[in-house]
Amino acid sequence: MAVDEASAKAKVISSDDTNPQPILGFQDADEALPQYHIEAQTSLVERPLRALKYGEAFAVLDTYGDIGVFPGPEGIYFQDTRYLSRLAFTVEDQRPLILSSVMQDDNGALSVDMTTPDIRIDAQDETSLPRELIAIERTKFLFRATCYDRIGLRNYDTRRRTLRIAVTFDADYRDLFEVRGTARTRFGKRTVQVSSPSEVQFRYVGLDEIVRTTSVHFGPKPVRIEPGRAEFEVSMAPGEHTSLFIRVVCDSHRAFTSAPSAERTGEDSAAALSRASGSGGDQPTRGLPEGRVFARAYRDSRRDQRQLTAGITTIISSNDQFNEALCRATADLYMLASRTQEGIYPFAGIPWYSTVFGRDGIITAMMALWIDPNFGKGVLRFLAATQAKTVDPAADAQPGKVLHETRRGEMAMLGEVPFRHYYGTIDGTPLFVMLAWEYYAVTGDLETIKAIWPSIELALDWIDQYGDRDGDGFVEYARETEQGLANQGWKDSHDSIFHADGTMAKAPIALCEVQGYVFAAKKGAAKLASLLGQEGRAETLKAQARDLREAFDKAFWCEEIGTYAIALDGEKRQCAVRSSNAGHALFTGIALPERAEAVAGQLLSTDGYNGWGIRTLAKGQARYNPMSYHNGSIWPHDNAMIALGFARYGLKAEAARVFEGLFDTALYQDQKRLPELFCGFMRRRQRGPVNYPVACSPQAWAAATPFALLASCLGLEIEHDKNRIRLRNPILPRFLDGITLYNLKLGASRVDLRVHRHGDDVTVAVERRIGDVQISLLK
Structure with a gap:
């Protein structure tokens, strides 16, 4: 999220959740009050x-x-x-x-x-x-x-x-x-x-x-x-x-x-x-x-609300409780949506983040593209309009960098906090380019792509010139001033990136998932460049993507832990830590195919998966704390992106397992609403998940999570240039016998699809079709 907000400092590690052992030798940043800390004398869980x-x-x-x-x-x-x-x-x-x-x-x-x-x-x-x-x-x-x-x-x-x-x-x-x-x-x-x-x-x-x-x-x-x-x-x-x-x-x-x-x-x-x-x-x-x-x-x-939601894709399933959860998720997405001069933008979450966040808006739009691509269009246009144009160390800004956060309160206006127009995110810029391709692939809206193409080019230039600080092909971050965020990936807590012994990683830091975002961004930008007739640019970007994938595997794969390291520190040493970040290498496709099952196995091990979801940090790692913000908690959006990664590599049963755990989580939540995050304690019989004390609810990418999870299990692919909607090896989780997608869109075509489960197999029926869209099922 926006700032380093872990409300509980990571002072213990444990081999299980009930027998904590003291950490020895942890000093410096983790002993001080975290940067931009959310103070809590009472829990938001205490009173609905x-x-x-x-x-x-x-x-x-x-x-x-x-x-x-x-x-x-x-x-x-x-x-x-x-x-x-x-x-x-x-x-x-x-x-x-x-x-x-x-x-x-x-x-x-x-x-x-x-x-x-x-x-x-x-x-x-x-x-x-x-x-x-x-x-x-x-x-x-x-x-x-x-x-x-x-x-x-x-x-x-x-x-x-x-x-x-x-x-x-x-x-x-x-x-x-x-x-x-x-x-x-x-x-x-x-x-x-x-x-x-x-x-x-x-x-x-x-x-x-x-x-x-x-x-x-x-x-x-x-x-x-x-x-x-x-x-x-x-x-x-x-x-x-x-x-x-x-x-x-x-x-x-x-x-x-x-x-x-x-x-x-x-x-x-x-x-x-x-x-x-x-x-x-x-x-x-x-x-x-x-x-x-x-x-x-x-x-x-x-x-106003009816106008905002007119024409979106809707879903009805065989499970009434899942229908309620989807209804709440849809309502949350559109309540958090704000109209801007560039289109609708999903504000990140209430109460702490009800404003524009670049990373949050992009990921929310990605997960909701098949429901309503207008989110993607609004996010792309807004972030293109607010892209950094100059070098500004106080704002962690360089030309081409995508906005992290904007605030309009008195403290931001006076510079008491740096977030008036703040660019301290390492992943927002490649994610912006990723979204541009994914938006086009679903909509075929070349007019919007042409309008923002200069911004896409600036973003690609930023990746190569400013993002890659030392020319090694990896994108790294280091804050420009002490006021800036110490960690600038999505896990931006002060203590979220560290070595196996618990010592903090020194900047500049190259995050595992960011290299995946850059890989996917360059692959997608290559396709867009080709559409715009820039074949030379397209070939260069494709070559860069290929080289990055090869270099990534050599630098980040860690045999010792059986998965990708969370990061490389400033000396290019691996942070050999088992974390959910490795799942994003599956989400983006940068992981080599032969690594997929090993990565998934670590994520779904008893250390990684607690019965409700995949932890941000595996149990047993230094700094593991199931009550922390990023070091052992569970984030629904993180799980959804990992599930999409499982599906990409054909691991559909694994995707369904994640879906089932998060659906069970929603059943225990007020209004069946998935929160921003919850604690990573092991699932116990006849007890629900443990809530996090200051989690946002509603929160945009948590609201978009059910749609991404459903798409991962269905293998849903909307391909505008092929005029095709395809379901790749679809499965349904155990809590669903059937599901119908109403008003699924591709260009001017509209289709209603019914998917029904028969044991371990599914059938797909076209209930209604307007237009010439092709429907295909790939087993």
């Missing part, structure tokens, strides 16, 4: 949270739909700042009794059913209002940087009831990195005022000269209103229903009126985040009753 998102705004709520009743990351956030830090609803100063709290199937809104508790107006009196007489239904959603909240009440008593209802609220304007635990000593100025009988406005003038405002509107007009509190008196006859509305509008603007420079306002490459993504507050509403404002926004948000 609900997430809403639209564009650059997102909300983290408790199951009531409240914010900040207990310490935690709850809040309404906009552009990496918490615009509302408290919103609590009480009846006669008591929280209601919660009955149910569910996200709608498409994540469009949170629906909460509650009732009043037993209420005593006076402590000496008997209960003034017995519980369960007043029903409370709450609906919350986000749309265009505004959070809409309707609290409906219905009286089921036989007599009139009058209730005192209070809403308390606050806005702390903490930067997201502050919420994560980074300390600050300087702040801007915050003010709050009652701006009308039904509105309170908070205002924060930041040190970055940006004015951030939070307007809290109420309807009907409260009987009392003051900064931080509004009170209502509700009187209902028997059977009567009434509603209260709360609308929270987030906005930002410059604190000065003269035309500012792009550097001062942050409107340079971040301008690619279009106003359509949700910036700038809601639509004009002045003079309208809050009920009408709510209804209109709800209608428009539903239309």
Whole structure:
């Protein structure tokens, strides 16, 4: 992910998960608080949270739909700042009794059913209002940087009831990195005022000269209103229903009126985040009753969601629980999708990464290409538009390098953290080129490829000139400043790359998987160059890919551990560590065919596979810790990429095994949603997987994981230039008897395919076909 965020330092190793032994001689970076650490006094597992998102705004709520009743990351956030830090609803100063709290199937809104508790107006009196007489239904959603909240009440008593209802609220304007635990000593100025009988406005003038405002509107007009509190008196006859509305509008603007420079306002490459993504507050509403404002926004948000998902491929299986998991995964993908000037882009995850990440967006788009190639198009165009043009050590940037992360909070704008426009990723650039070929192969969209071809060429030049620091043919990384990330692969924890004895690898570091990405990028770019009539360029790229594959096997294969080493250090010594990184060599095809079974055997050994998934680091390795961020945990997207690699080398049963473990994991998760990661403890009878305390949920590449796993088992290949959809040696995991793919697309053609399992064999039937697409089954 974005930064080094392991919340537990790797202080123990063990031969099993229950008998830890002390590590001897580990010093330096692992003894200090990790860089850009996510601080945790409470676990996100402790209390279920609900997430809403639209564009650059997102909300983290408790199951009531409240914010900040207990310490935690709850809040309404906009552009990496918490615009509302408290919103609590009480009846006669008591929280209601919660009955149910569910996200709608498409994540469009949170629906909460509650009732009043037993209420005593006076402590000496008997209960003034017995519980369960007043029903409370709450609906919350986000749309265009505004959070809409309707609290409906219905009286089921036989007599009139009058209730005192209070809403308390606050806005702390903490930067997201502050919420994560980074300390600050300087702040801007915050003010709050009652701006009308039904509105309170908070205002924060930041040190970055940006004015951030939070307007809290109420309807009907409260009987009392003051900064931080509004009170209502509700009187209902028997059977009567009434509603209260709360609308929270987030906005930002410059604190000065003269035309500012792009550097001062942050409107340079971040301008690619279009106003359509949700910036700038809601639509004009002045003079309208809050009920009408709510209804209109709800209608428009539903239309917006339908438009976003129109025409995508959908899936129905024989397993109702898998259908629910797919429904949630689809909803998560499109909730995390933000509209930019270049197309839709999947923001990485809530709460810590609700912004553009290059690597995350690319991998998510790759895994979802057959569901909706629009993700691929949007990601390619956005990353081409924000590609580095100059050398900037503070941003770890060089010409041609693809963006790692962009942030718009005060700390990023001031340079207190380096992530305003940060390029410290070693793999994003080759992955960008990989995605370009895969997108074309599925869509045949040569117009987009032509438009971004200069960026592809710049990316290839970066790989050769800046990525390969010493001219040995491998791409390495070393941060340019102390503020930059120490490790710049997808495992970017401070302690994730090390030698067999646990000592940290010294930069520049060449990662196993990155060489695979470069190999696949050059192979794909060669095909694109040929399509564009550049045959000489194509032959050069193909030759470079061939040479890299041969050199990779010689440098990275380690007989001692029976798999590929995780990395080479600055002295070209192997980091002889068994890790999931080796599985990416299968994913990209750089692994020699004769190595595939050995790599898979290590990954699926009892040290590598815990019954739920493949660990990032095999048990028994130095620094193994099943509770760590990258040194023994399990990441669904990592497993999905490995499963695709298994399928590439014909290891379909192995792919199905990974699929089955992760499906079982989803069954134990809230809303059947795969999290960003979970702990790597061994699977035990009658117990679910162990959750990670600060994992993002939802998270984009975790949401895309089921689609990649399904494609790996089906052997699904969509080949535009051959006008062919092919299923290569398809199998189905044991939990599926059959599956139907609806509206599978190839160019103008559409097809519905039904796959059914008969023991260990499968049959494929074409249920519907529009166009001349060919369907083939290869056993």
